[in-house]
Amino acid sequence: MAFWQLTRLRVVYPALLFFLLFVDGSLMAGMGGILTAFPWYILPTLTLVWLFYAVQFEVDKDMPFWLYVILIGILFDMYYTGIFGTYTLAFIAAVAVMKQLHKILDERLLSGISIFLIGLIVYLVVTYGAGFIIGIANVSLVTFFAFEVLPTAVLNIIVVTICYYPTWSLFQFLK
Template sequence: MAFWQLIRFRVIYPLVLFFLLFLDGNLMSSLGGVLNHFPFHILPLLTLIWLFYAIEFEVTNRIPFWVYVVVIGLLFDIYYTGILGSYTIAFLAACVVMERLRPYFDERLMSGLLLCLIGLIIYLLVTYATGFIINIADVSLGRFLLYELVPTLVLNIIIAALGYYPAWSLFQVLS
């Protein structure tokens, strides 16, 4: 791989990650009436899906991936909640689990989506647990699973499936 290709990848990946950080919030803001229609609470997690693509297509060794995970978690904490740690821990936990499970999955779409599903579940459960610990989550676990976890998983798996091959081809072009 040429030096300019490596630099190009190291520039484009964090720019897209940073863009998706704000796109997540913008989608929640502009589509709040649709995504938060009582009793459902659906979260677009485009940032986590982008991190999943890096793990799935094995490009984590070409970029300072774990630095990006921590930085994006801190930015999520600062920008969206003002409470440091909850999203940082959630991003780290989801990415660590996906990274550890990655050798057991191949690059086919369904295997990748199962790995993404596991990462999304870990992320959402960690954010729920941290919210429960610091007393900002006042929803029962059953209600959380039914009205937030399941609809969020459905939306994000559809988004991950739609972006799977375009992300794969982008990573092929950049590397």
């Protein structure tokens, strides 16, 4: 791989990751009435989707990926919650699980959706667990899975499916 190709990936990937951090919040701010209509609570996780694509298409080996995961978790905590560690731990746990599953499953779309779904569930359970420990999550586990995890999974799997091959093409261009 030529140096300019490696540099291109190292510039574009974190720039888009940083951009998607703010897109997540903008979607919730702009479409909050739709995404949080009672009883549903749908959470767009485009940042996690972008991290998943790096794992799925194996571009994480060409850059300081874990540094990006930790930094985006810290920025997420600082910008959205003000509670340090919740999203940092959630991103690390979800990406670690996705990386382990990627060793077992291949790069086909259905395998990728399965990897992402399990990573998303880990991400949401870690944030729910942290919220429960802190005292800000006051819903039962059944309600959490039925009215937050399920609709969040549906939205984000649709996003992953629609963007799967265009992202693969982008990474092929950047590599």
